[in-house]
Ligand SMILES: Cc1cc2nc3c(=O)[nH]c(=O)nc-3n(C[C@H](O)[C@H](O)[C@H](O)COP(=O)(O)O)c2cc1C
């Protein structure tokens with residue numbers, strides 16, 4: 001596939017405005033400014049673009065929920081929190097092609113009528129945050145941002161807002177709370193952010209990669225975009241592959257690629273001549289999939305049909321030397337650490353699960369522990385304020401479903417069946 | 421007390437938000453970066469005063485986020501080793517052990533001279549180059565035990 005999102009990555013000075021313009025950049029926004037807002041939103045719907053932040057929601061539909069009243073302030077929030085374990089794709093765009101993101105933000109802001117856009121970037125990405133600030137300065141200096149952009153009557157300020165270490169800030173309503181200077185705890189919905197978001201005003205929240213897809217749709221047309229890859233999951237997609245593969249990294253592919261092709265063709269197969277054991281296809285929240293599922297294409301529906309989710313497309317590959325009890329523990333430790341404390345099932349349930357997994361891992365598991373874990377899963381799933389608790393359960397259930405015998409072995413023999 | 425550099429940074433943020441409360445995170449960052457690296461009770465109180473909110477609201481925000489060093493100082497070099505699953509698969513535990521051995525401290529501790537602190541942290545978005553660690557603002561990737569020692573030695 002012709003690279004679209006990564007086409008500038010690896011070129012010298014790819015982060016500079018001059019380079020971006022030379023590569024055809026800032027044509028999409030100039031096309032957009034000649035169109036009616038509704039036309040752009042229709043183009044987004046026609047393109048079939050689905051959100052790359054995890055849920056795969058139609059971007060055009062999301063933008064269409066914003067009220068049209070010109071007297072209402074509206075906001076765009078770009079979700080650059082990228083904290084889902086195994087996910088490192090947005091960082092590549094931010095650091096290597098910040099103007100691609102900025103152009104996407106410009107088009108989205110124009111389409112929904114927002115004059116201010118915030119980029120919420122995780123605090124650890126300080127290098128990326130500076131890159132974005134430099135790029136915004138360059139764009140302002142050239143009259144691309146600020147008042148009357150490209151001579152239109154549209155104004156736009158883009159502001160970089162640094163997070164400070166909290167996974168939950170990636171959840172869109174927690175992100176808004178954080179932007180408002182509060183503890184980042186999710187909000188009750190409804191009202192949805194499209195009606196009452198940042199400062200109670202209509203707000204669109206989009207992921208970095210989603211927005212980075214937008215300029216090409218305005219430049220080359222929605223039909224062109226819709227023709228890339230599977231019909232229901234069109235367009236270029238970034239897959240961040242990590243774990244036991246020979247060539248980990250970020251790959252741009254269409255979503256008809258199968259797990260097998262991604263791991264064995266693109267990533268050079270497994271390292272150290274070990275056999276494949278399992279893969280987590282969409283960041284730590286996504287349930288793991290066994291070898292039997294390797295021929296599944298990486299589109300939203302096909303992965304869901306196998307009981308997992310494409311999520312953030314952080315593909316974590318594990319070989320035969322991996323202990324699944326330990327894997328489950330490390331993943332659950334994360335969710336337990338990141339629970340925001342707002343609702344009881346998640347706040348109290350996730351550390352309890354961690355405690356049980358830890359004792360099983362340490363050879364102190366008790367008979368009945370697996371059943372206890374299962375009952376905790378039932379107690380948490382669907383009963384939490386946001387999807388964090390559900391994610392913790394889904395990840396654990398994946399391990400129990402496919403590798404339950406390893407948990408049983410640990411408990412019965414007080415040691416690991418894999419690493420001994 | 422907030423120094424002049426911090427106050428200036430906070431003033432610069434004012435135009436970015438319609439509501440002063442939104443400056444909390446930026447103000448905390450400014451105070452931490454432009455100051456001694458630790459946020460004192462007085463810092464939180466002065467931020468509250470500048471933003472017209474109560475000190476407890478600033479404290480509530482500050483203590484929610486792990487990157488703010490509220491009341492507790494960290495070493496001049498804050499070593500944060502990622503221990504989430506992709507790094508763990510490539511033996512992040514060995515990296516933690518190596519730092520502990522080289523510095524003679526345990527996870528969560530600071531060396532007696534105040535130079536180094538060690539913390540294990542969750543995924544830093546660098547899983548394709550695992551195992552990795554962050555020291556202050558810098559990422560160090562594709563680590564091995566030898567590389568860890570070289571990096572630690574290179575820090576003044
Ligand atoms: C616990 C949790 C963490 C999330 N973290 C992120 C994240 O780091 N980045 C992101 O873009 N979306 C994240 N999301 C999804 C966002 O809530 C939201 O759906 C997304 O940013 C919407 O953008 P999109 O439509 O462009 O995908 C997270 C969701 C949950 C429940």
Ligand code: FES
Nearest residue numbers: 502507544546547
């Ligand atoms: S797991 Fe270590 S950087 Fe992602």
